[in-house]
Amino acid sequence: GFLKWTWRLTYLSAIGGTLYIGWGIYQGRTPPAQYDPDPSKKTLVVLGTGWGAVSLLKKLDTENYNVIVVSPRNYFLFTPLLPSCTTGTIEHRSIMEPIRSFLRHKKAAVKYYEAECTKIDYENKMIYINDESEIKGSTSATEVPFDMLVVGVGAENATFGIPGVREHGCFLKEVPDAQKIRKRIMDCVETATFKDQSPEEVKRLLHMVVVGGGPTGVEFAGELQDFFENDLRKWIPEISNNFHVTLVEALPNVLPMFSKNLIEYTEQTFKEETIDIRTKTMVKRVEEKYIEAEYTDALGKKVLEKIPYGLLVWATGNALKPVVKDLMSQIPAQKDSRRGLFVNEYLVVKGTENIWAVGDCAIANYAPTAQVASQEGAFLARLFNQMAKTDSIETELAELSNVQEKATSKDLRDEAFGKIKDLQKRLRRVKNIGPFEYSHQGSLAYIGSEKAVADISWLTGNLATGGQLTYFFWRSAYLSMCFSTRNRILVIMDWAKTQVFGRDVSRE
Ligand code: FAD
Ligand code: NAI
Structure with missing residues (x-):
């Protein structure tokens, strides 16, 4: 009996869910x-x-x-x-x-x-x-x-006036930026495997450099390493020994807005994923095939190093x-x-x-x-909604005082007076909108190999967590935040497609 009821309930919720989504889609298409x-x-x-x-x-x-x-x-x-x-x-x-x-x-x-x-x-x-x-x-x-x-x-993307960034680097802010990067990754890979390419050029072309250890740089580096591990090395095995991702950050740590243990967790995960993190390294100049970066060596001396790259992604924040x-x-x-x-x-x-x-x-x-x-x-x-209400109440109030003034009998005057009192009460309530207060829900970032980090504020305090479970949380949180049901369905289909067929390595 219990099993039968469980089945019935499952059926009913499936039908209910389908109808709900269907209704959402219908409404979306027929405003x-x-x-x-x-x-x-x-x-x-x-x-x-x-x-x-x-x-x-x-x-x-x-x-x-x-x-x-x-x-x-x-x-x-x-x-x-x-x-x-x-x-x-x-x-x-x-x-x-x-x-x-x-x-x-x-x-x-x-x-x-x-x-x-x-x-x-x-x-x-x-x-x-x-x-x-x-x-x-x-x-x-x-x-x-x-x-x-x-x-x-x-x-806008910050470049701090560093020469060569705009000419040679790729930003990651808008859709065309992501398309350009996707194309360039494949171009570097295909060019590296060109007949008789010199070994230094192969190394350079397959060196993917990310500047900026904020969440944009970290998430991109993680995604890129995933692409290499799950797809590129499978279809193009000859690049396996040379494909390499480096993250360059001027400060002593990446992800400065996350708690200390999550910073360590991210740095450890990157090490396992073989992504190189170069902290305390400041990029000073960008040329077509290399960047110049400054770091302090063990003796405390400033050293300017040339780092060759095939792809350069510049993610150093806002301007x-x-x-x-x-x-x-x-x-x-x-x-x-x-x-x-x-x-x-x-x-x-x-x-x-x-x-x-x-x-x-x-x-x-x-x-x-x-x-x-x-x-x-x-x-x-x-x-603005409240301001509009205020405006309309004020207009109504002005009209009512007019009515009150011109009223020919006491009854009419009293009626207008009562209405004015009510409106004034409503006006006080409507006008009483407090200032903006931000409520921080927490920070989340994907760090590659199906792991994510999360600093979340709960009722009971803060939760700092990293790993695969956090990755599922990251996925569901972002899915629920997507703009529309359409977006949600498309993203789920893309994730499933990637899981089943792998990522597409053709260069458009
Ligand atoms: P935007 O969302 O950038 O929108 C600006 C709009 O103004 C655009 O429509 C643009 O076309 C338009 N515009 C530009 N110039 C003009 C002009 N002259 N006249 C008229 N319109 C103009 N934040 C998080 O909280 N969580 C995250 O996980 C997260 N991930 C991110 C990942 C990436 C790769 C990036 C780049 C940012 C991420 N952010 C994240 C930050 C977040 O995207 C920004 O803080 C947010 O977009 C800011 O919103 P906005 O409305 O100020 O600007
Ligand atoms: P950011 O400002 O967070 O980080 C940029 C980093 O670049 C800094 O750590 C800085 O020290 C470094 N840098 C600057 N100049 C450098 C140089 N010349 N050489 C080496 N390193 C240099 O920028 P990001 O990541 O683009 O983020 C912008 C905003 O968007 C932030 O507020 C961030 O919180 C938000 N964001 C949030 C995400 C999330 O919550 N998952 C994801 C992406 C962005």
């Missing part, structure tokens, strides 16, 4: 009709389609504003899984979500322009935008006025975008800021009244992470 944007409402311009901006748009009641989104990228990118796209563990389209379909699901329509904002004119409440894509129409540069502006343009730098130069209160826009506890750009900033371009005392950006975006959505 209801939208209201047109109302030009009489305040124009809210949002710059960017990254973590900060999209999290704002997700929760924003768009019917309260005339919303315009400007970004050169017409999709949202789930960056935590981008390192997996460099080796084909995951295909890049699986972690992209088109902004068009996302915006089409909002109650009131939102205008989207695929363009880069080249200048924000703070005084005149105007932004200048440029269509940077290949296809141009009769116009490709124009201006958009705003009443309210949210800057969520992210950051300011020119459009942000330009905005800062227009606002005296931003004069002392170097790393981004100073914002107050409501994410208002200091020195302005109608500009807010979220994510990597804002300085709010938190690390530049997706976690912070998305919480900031969600906070702004709440704030």
